[in-house]
Amino acid sequence: MAMNRPDFEEERRWLEQVLTGQIPLGAAMALEIQRLDDRGIVLRAPLAPNVNDKGTAFGGALVSLMILAGWSLPRLALRRAGLAAELVIGRCEVRFLKPVTGALLAECDWPPAPEVEAFSKQLAATGRGRLELAPRIVTADDKELAASLQARYAGLAKTDVEAEGK
Numbered sequence: 001m002a003m004n005r006p007d008f009e010e011e012r013r014w015l016e017q018v019l020t021g022q023i024p025l026g027a028a029m030a031l032e033i034q035r036l037d038d039r040g041i042v043l044r045a046p047l048a049p050n051v052n053d054k055g056t057a058f059g060g061a062l063v064s065l066m067i068l069a070g071w072s073l074p075r076l077a078l079r080r081a082g083l084a085a086e087l088v089i090g091r092c093e094v095r096f097l098k099p100v101t102g103a104l105l106a107e108c109d110w111p112p113a114p115e116v117e118a119f120s121k122q123l124a125a126t127g128r129g130r131l132e133l134a135p136r137i138v139t140a141d142d143k144e145l146a147a148s149l150q151a152r153y154a155g156l157a158k159t160d161v162e163a164e165g166k
Contacts, residue, residue: 036072063092111132119155
């Protein structure tokens with residue numbers, strides 16, 4: 001079955017509104033979508049609102065940006081599949097590898113298409129779906145790995161009443 005190519009520009013506008021309009025932390029971080037395409041997503045946030053007392057990126061900001069980068073892809077998969085579901089992070093493990101002294105860049109690659117399809121099918125069939133993702137922070141200047149996250153995102157189907165109210 002051939003799938004239509006997503007309208008990434010429309011999805012970018014929609015998703016950026018979700019990330020900054022519905023999630024106050026995204027707005028406070030001054031988050032923006034730098035790239036959204038068939039490879040994945042890159043979120044960018046300036047250092048100034050995300051800085052710690054050492055003049056580097058606050059660890060919580062790095063984790064938050066990685067979680068949001070990872071969260072964005074299954075959120076788009078649910079939207080594309082027309083599924084009404086809550087999306088939460090069920091488990092994660094983070095590694096900090098080097099300080100970030102400039103803009104924060106969180107990258108997350110799309111998992112293989114069969115994994116995305118299995119996530120949607122499992123959610124539709126059982127009301128629950130899982131997707132494993134590995135967002136990461138790279139330095140803005142030399143694209144070196146600064147932090148990584150291994151995360152499991154869970155989709156939880158909304159009831160018909162919940163879906164109608166949203």
